Amino acid sequence: MALEERGVFLFIVILMTALQQVSYAAVYEVGDSAGWTTLGNIDYKKWAATKNFQMGDTITFKYNAKFHNVMQVTHSMYKSCNASSPIHTFTTGNDSIEIKNHGHHFFFCGVPGHCEAGQKVDINVLRDSSTEAPTPSALASATVPSAHVPAPSPNSAPFISLKGTFVAMGLTMAILALA
Template sequence: MAARMVAALVCMVVMLRLSEAAVYKVGDSAGWTTIANVDYKQWASTKTFHIGDTVLFEYNPQFHNVMRVTHTMYKNCNSSKPISTFTTGNDTITLTNHGHHFFFCGVPGHCLAGQKLDIHVLHPASSTPLTEQPSSSPPPSTTTIPSAGVPGPSPSLATSLPSVVAAGVAAVVALLVSLAFADFAS
């Protein structure tokens, strides 16, 4: 019985951590664009990004793209060798490492016009530092990325996903109920 209770508690902790994940649409209602004069630096400064959060780049793929780049490339708007390039117009990227993640639009002139984003993912408070994973170019629809590992500005508030919370709570309750009934049957 003790082992089952420990398993239930572990499941509850995992589900509660997942319930804290947030989805951020880059640029909010304007999306990823040069037309709306979005200040992406200001936009990012109003968010607190954590490991497990997702950023969504929505844009017209005929006019824009998303390139993940190094800090040096970001500062210079150099699109010659991006870490990865996304072109679907609806790119979802899950943040899997703490540190900075640098993005810009690789269409000539767009980065210089301000279509660039530095996302700072906070270091988990209760764990040891994570090591970076090797860089790769997974499919653009749903992607996980390591950080660029460069310090930068500190953001603030995050938005939770109520559906994930509800699903997590339901899973934990179902597990606890099944454990309770299993103990009665024994």
């Protein structure tokens, strides 16, 4: 009987560990169904302003690679449409870029005249206070730890990560083997 109770307890531990590891990340297609283009007078600034970008989100640029590209650039290069030394250049026509840090991420099309025509976007990822390290005074006053699972961004498909689940399963199997 004790072995069955341990099994149930370990199952609950595994389930809770898996649930704590679930995270949501959004995938955004720049320009939505219009994509990355100079046609149709798409206002990429307005498009970006309607999104709530978070670290871990992915932005996808879909375009005709014969006529466009994507360059990640600095703020000053973005403002002046200077394509002379981009941070990264993407040319596949279906480029996915994961946002790994907060702040502004500047992109434009490096084809002459396209940036000036408005084919540029500023992806601004706001700092999320819930993911920052707590101050010593906050730690001293904390009494109950809590897990934070960020809400999915609007117009997003959730990405579920179960990292740690296999570790928990391995530990459970080892404990059961000892029992």
